[in-house]
Amino acid sequence: MFQHIKVPADGQKISVNADFSLNVPDNPIIPYIEGDGTGVDISPVMIKVVDAAVAKAYGGKRKISWMEIFAGEKSTAVYGPDVWLPEETLAAVKDYVVSIKGPLTTPVGGGIRSLNVALRQQLDLYVCLRPVRYFTGVPSPVKAPEKTDMVIFRENSEDIYAGIEWQQGSEGAKKLMDFLVKEMGVTKIRFPETSGLGIKPVSIEGTERLVRKALQYAVDNDKPSVTIVHKGNIMKYTEGGFRDWAYALAQKEFGAELIDGGPWMKFNNPKTGRDIIVKDSIADAFLQQILLRPNEYSVIATLNLNGDYISDALAAQVGGIGIAPGANLSDSVAMFEATHGTAPKYAGKDYVNPGSLILSAEMMLRHMGWLEAADLIISSMQKSIGSKKVTYDFARLMEGATQVSCSGFGDVMIEQM
Numbered sequence: 001m002f003q004h005i006k007v008p009a010d011g012q013k014i015s016v017n018a019d020f021s022l023n024v025p026d027n028p029i030i031p032y033i034e035g036d037g038t039g040v041d042i043s044p045v046m047i048k049v050v051d052a053a054v055a056k057a058y059g060g061k062r063k064i065s066w067m068e069i070f071a072g073e074k075s076t077a078v079y080g081p082d083v084w085l086p087e088e089t090l091a092a093v094k095d096y097v098v099s100i101k102g103p104l105t106t107p108v109g110g111g112i113r114s115l116n117v118a119l120r121q122q123l124d125l126y127v128c129l130r131p132v133r134y135f136t137g138v139p140s141p142v143k144a145p146e147k148t149d150m151v152i153f154r155e156n157s158e159d160i161y162a163g164i165e166w167q168q169g170s171e172g173a174k175k176l177m178d179f180l181v182k183e184m185g186v187t188k189i190r191f192p193e194t195s196g197l198g199i200k201p202v203s204i205e206g207t208e209r210l211v212r213k214a215l216q217y218a219v220d221n222d223k224p225s226v227t228i229v230h231k232g233n234i235m236k237y238t239e240g241g242f243r244d245w246a247y248a249l250a251q252k253e254f255g256a257e258l259i260d261g262g263p264w265m266k267f268n269n270p271k272t273g274r275d276i277i278v279k280d281s282i283a284d285a286f287l288q289q290i291l292l293r294p295n296e297y298s299v300i301a302t303l304n305l306n307g308d309y310i311s312d313a314l315a316a317q318v319g320g321i322g323i324a325p326g327a328n329l330s331d332s333v334a335m336f337e338a339t340h341g342t343a344p345k346y347a348g349k350d351y352v353n354p355g356s357l358i359l360s361a362e363m364m365l366r367h368m369g370w371l372e373a374a375d376l377i378i379s380s381m382q383k384s385i386g387s388k389k390v391t392y393d394f395a396r397l398m399e400g401a402t403q404v405s406c407s408g409f410g411d412v413m414i415e416q417m
């Protein structure tokens with residue numbers, strides 16, 4: 001029984017089998033978090049577009065029952081001033097298996113810790129899956145944006161992003177500094193009296209479960225390579241460990257063998273007979289390579305913070321963060337969300353591109369096995385961009401475009417179905 005969540009009377013729960021496959025009823029209940037900032041603009045548009053695609057694809061035989069759940073600013077209004085992430089929200093995301101969320105604000109410096117990260121950590125949604133693809137006609141800063149076709153597997157539960165840190169001057173920072181200097185003999189902290197401190201945990205288990213998903217994705221989707229992106233030359237035992245454990249897993253579980261003495265490896269895709277190359281790239285070099293030679297990269301496996309930077313950089317290459325979708329996944333639970341944030345200056349103005357959240361919903365439909373509705377969203381997105389009726393982000397760079405609002409773009413997509 002929930003305190004504030006109203007369960008729709010006409011829907012059923014999605015359930016998970018022992019092999020992690022889903023049982024999806026024709027009328028599933030899907031929890032959604034509206035989101036802060038522009039969440040109020042994009043979430044209703046996403047719901048309208050998804051409902052239209054499902055209605056068109058299945059002629060009324062299938063229908064989503066949306067169930068609002070709360071996090072962020074709206075949660076504090078519903079549950080009380082300090083309740084940013086209610087227990088029942090976490091329970092609903094877990095219990096209803098598949099959900100979708102708008103962006104949530106995280107203040108810089110002080111204030112609450114990221115609710116987005118808290119959702120991922122508390123539900124152990126260890127994969128952040130962010131596909132990056134080009135839609136013909138989208139304005140891009142690069143000459144050949146169609147060459148960028150990558151899928152990012154970002155580790156979602158570890159790394160410096162976990163937020164284990166102590167503020168400069170705090171009791172905790174002093175205690176940890178004392179331990180490091182006096183007991184561990186650390187001499188390399190340049191200004192020990194005035195440093196804040198953070199911890200970067202990276203484990204074998206965390207690496208292996210992420211890399212296993214990336215390699216399996218390459219097998220299932222006939223991809224030519226998986227690139228491990230890291231900064232292991234500098235952070236040897238965290239990022240370097242990630243690289244070594246990733247290669248070891250490819251060898252151990254996928255039968256990968258060294259190419260010319262290594263470290264690159266290859267293995268034969270049992271489904272297609274084609275080779276899959278497993279390679280690695282140091283993160284700074286990788287960021288210039290994806291601009292200069294994007295067609296050499298396909299599936300990317302990387303740590304949390306690298307994945308955060310790479311997601312936005314690659315999104316820009318195919319036209320920006322207005323059409324950058326994503327998913328947070330555990331073996332059983334899936335929560336879909338856009339790559340972008342709350343873009344506060346545009347909040348409530350019916351202005352921004354709802355494309356990222358709509359494409360996140362497209363990933364959700366595909367995850368549910370509702371392929372016809374998902375395909376309809378992709379084809380409609382392509383036709384809508386082709387019609388040049390687009391939101392400000394594309395209109396400002398596109399010749400001959402008609403600028404439409406956030407909801408206006410949703411209506412264009414529905415017309416194009």
Ligand SMILES: NC(=O)C1=CN([C@@H]2O[C@H](COP(=O)(O)OP(=O)(O)OC[C@H]3O[C@@H](n4cnc5c(N)ncnc54)[C@H](OP(=O)(O)O)[C@@H]3O)[C@@H](O)[C@H]2O)C=CC1
Pocket residue numbers: 038102103104105106107116320321322337338339340341342343344352353354356393
């Ligand atoms: N998963 C999540 O919920 C995330 C939450 N955040 C949070 O969001 C807040 C704001 O972060 P910020 O760094 O400004 O990053 P944002 O991603 O919110 O915005 C940065 C810029 O990206 C562009 N943009 C964002 N959303 C859209 C959209 N829907 N359509 C078109 N363009 C868009 C805008 O560019 P322009 O100015 O050129 O128009 C905007 O100014 C922070 O509190 C941050 O922590 C950030 C990322 C993810």
Ligand SMILES: O=C(O)CCC(=O)C(=O)O
Pocket residue numbers: 104105106114115116117308311339341
């Ligand atoms: O949690 C946040 O506020 C930022 C998250 C983020 O940038 C991301 O997940 O890509």
Ligand SMILES: [Mg+2]
Pocket residue numbers: 308309311312339
């Ligand atoms: Mg980010």
